[in-house]
Amino acid sequence: MSVSNPSDGAYAQRRGEIQTYFDRTAVEAWKRFATDTPLGRIRASVREGRAQMRTAMMASLPDDLSGWRVLDAGCGTGAMSLELSRRGADVIGIDLAPEIIRFARETLPQDHGPGSVAFHSGDMLAESFGDFDAVMAMDSLIHYQEEDAAAALARLAKRTLRKIVFTFAPWTPALAVMHGIGRLFPRSDRAPSIVPIRPNEIVKRLASLPALEGWTAARTQRISHGFYKSQMLEFVRP
Template sequence: MDGLTYQRRRGEIQTYFDRTAVEAWKRFATEAPLGRIRATVRDGRARMRALMLASLPEDLSGWRVLDAGCGTGAMSIELARRGASVLGIDLAPEIIRFAAETLPDDIGTGRIEFKAGDMLSRTHGEFDAVVAMDSLIHYQMDDAVLALASLARRTRHAIVFTFAPRTPMLAVMHATGRLFPRSDRAPSIVPVRPDAIARDIAQQPELNGWQARRTQRVSHGFYTSQMMEIARP
């Protein structure tokens, strides 16, 4: 996928997470004390991670899984503990270094490979499943669906991803962010309606044969995100 809007957005996200936000994300990955707002985000992300993992088999032995937008590696670690061979991809090299350096001792050698790069690159090979937690929420819906189609070409079973559901609060935050940009602000989240993204997935020719299955929202404090699973029958 080489659309200009995707490329431009990808560049903005890489700059933010590898320069502005890297220390904050390292704190999210530890038990370090956080302020009230960030604490609810950390807890909300943990709930979402558990929800996404529940969409996949408990035993992933023999599966190769892509953790697309892996951040500090929390999802990759849980996938590896289920027996999967995991490739964790993130745009931010500094966050990837942190993920590789902080792997827990119970993760076997070679079980997880972390790389800095584009999650859609064909060079990553094929997978049995893909998880993409909060890694598509900064893209316009058309670009997000095209990204899913790109991943689907190289995925055998399932893609579990999240999007920002359109709620009154998120709509206001999105509008405010666009009206009042600031150099250290995260790239704005793009809220979408669940029925709209499900419709666009169904109408995307390259996702023919894939079906939208389980979807569920996590709303906890300042964290709101919605999971959706698409899978081959």
């Protein structure tokens, strides 16, 4: 199964749309997600759902991450980076949106455990960030087409020693309809549409890629909480 280079074409265009949206339109909303600020019913359910997903993803990693170098790909305001550092990991948190990264740096507690955290604004696929023991990509690929998301994960796999844990939007009839309506009626200030993916299809696609030869799918868990619906999948290197 052929896979396009995610640095080109549709992937690059989509990446630009995502950066524009999160750095200009949605940054204040994401700052509120990171605090205890009261939210409306929809956004509160999303915040709670994301917290549940972080817990599920962190359960894929050892309690002691001393000596691990971990990429928090699409780190947002840094909640997962903080948890990783408190387990002892040296964390590189990367997000496309410079304003969100500024907020993450400003709000990172001085007491972030025995590990370290370095936040960067840029492309999570940039090879200049080096190799990692693990990659955590929470909801950072849900706006990309399946083939582009798979190609991005393949590039990360080449620089990952132990495991990749990522999320995708699991295909359901309702989500497929919403995705179709969003494409028919675009709006400049709307978030980039979420692309629903069938779980068995993404597993098959990843298993077919040379970069993931020998890797195996392990834990998976779906979180459905109010308006938040996402599924995590863990790929491990033997």
